[in-house]
Amino acid sequence: MNPDFGNLTRRRMLVRGAFGTAGLMLGGHPLLGKSTAPAVAPAASAAPARAVIQIWMWGGPSHLDSFDPKPDAGRDYCGPYTSPIATRADGVRICEKLPLLAEQARHFSLIRSMTHGINAHETASYAVQTGHPPGRLLWPSLGALVSLFKGYDHGYKDLIPPYVVLTSPQGRFSECGFLGPAHKPFATGGDPNRERFEVEGIVSSRITDERQKQRRKLLGELDTFGRALPGDPALRHKEQCEEKAYELILGEARELFDLSTESPEVRDSYGRSTFGQSCLMARRLVERGVPYVTINYKGWDTHKQHFQTMDRNLPEMDAGLATLISDLESRGLLDSTIIWWGGEFGRTPKIQWEPPWNGGRGHFGACFSALLAGGGFRGGQVVGASDSTGSEVADRPVYPNELLGSILERMGIDPEGPLPNPLGEDLKVMPAGIDGFPRGDGRLREIM
Secondary structure, eight states: OOTTGGGOOHHHHHHHHHHOOTTGGGSOOTTTOOOOSOOOOOOOOOOOOOEEEEEEETTOOOSTTTTSOOGGGOHHHHTTOOOOEEOSSTTOEEOTTOHHHHHTGGGEEEEEEEOOOOOSHHHHHHHHHHSSOSOSSOOOOHHHHHHHHHSGGGTOOOSSOSEEEESSOOOSSOSSGGGOGGGSOEEOOSOTTSSSOOOTTTOOSSSOHHHHHHHHHHHHHHOHHHHHSTTOHHHHHHHHHHHHHHHHHHSGGGGGGOGGGSOHHHHHHHOSSHHHHHHHHHHHHHHHTOSEEEEEEOOOOOSSSHHHHHHHHHHHHHHHHHHHHHHHHHTTOGGGEEEEEEOSOEEOSSOBOSTTTSSBOOEEOSSEEEEEEETTOOSSOEEOEEOTTSSSEEEOOBOHHHHHHHHHHHTTOOTTSBOOOTTOOOOBSSOSOBTTBOOTTSOOGGGO
16 A cells, blocks of 8 residues: 555656556556466456446445435434425335435435445455455455456556546555556545646646746756667657656646536535535546546544534535436446445444544444446336344345445446466455355445
8 A cells, every 4th residue: 555645746656657566567558568467368258347436435424324314214324404395216215315316216226225234344344345355365456456457458548547536545444455566546635626637647726838848858958868878778768658757747638637527516516525526526527438437535434423413414425426327328428327326334323422432433344325327227226225223234135245246237248257466376366155244246236
């Protein structure tokens, strides 16, 4: 894990882009040359999905206060949210703080029986994003798998990496796992809600293009080492990487991150928040062809004063996510783009009213919710159920590998196919029968 990756300065980006790391040299990013890793073509499939937008609810969102309300459980469970609202999906009700999403319910399906039983952030995040409980191997996340099978070894040519995180790294675990840094996400840094989205190393209102070119010229004049060894293969490779890095900084790719080209009405509809504008940026990325985008949405680890935080967060989430769904649908992109909403776990159903929590909810991995939209998944459905207080799975438990395997299948990647790896082990991409996460054939057939 590289904790400062999302805070690259321009100089540091050029240095990293030019020299890379030993692990990155195995990857197929155009800054670093052709991959030497084994390439296995994804299984042939009629699946329509070409991209995933993962909305990662960092900290774990409450299932009772979002998509699995329990108004009859009493104040100790539902708190002030006692009036869930009907949606456009027959018989499906969600929290009253999500009216815009209620209007979009025909486009998404809810899983109300996610489970893994883990209550620690790090291990729960790892389990949900890799589909594996902690064990001997450090498995890659879903984003890294999509990078492997849909990235540079399989025809992806854009300078924008195939796995992007808006805006800060997720932390908690190593996203690339044993696949190595070549499949680590590019974390943009910056804040898309600012007047100008200053993606580190790509867009800046502080440094003009002319000044950037002057800096580059000065660096070239100071490069006596390069002039002393003309034609050296390692230095030539460095120069090629530097050329590609400057293409990102000064070329047309940076315009992708300039949200000022969007109309004020569109930006307002997403919500003038970091999350809302990240949703807009995610739409632009998948529209360009980036296969995997994560929005790392912080602020959901609500141990204290939970409902005060929800009163702020839920309307913000409602505007951003609902507009993302409707915008993708209006542009003809929803059928080819999967939206996956969820976090590492839920929150304790019973509210902790006593000090110091003052109405907080703790970590809860026994039962929680997830949302899937687009990409060929059927909308307007509910998979599984929790009990009357949201404390246990009452019907149809869904384990992380089942959720991730279903997304992979919709992306045309065979979950039971071979997973190339530098360990030389005989591994499958996302097998159904994982120790600790048993579940049938490992697919969400109800909505596929």
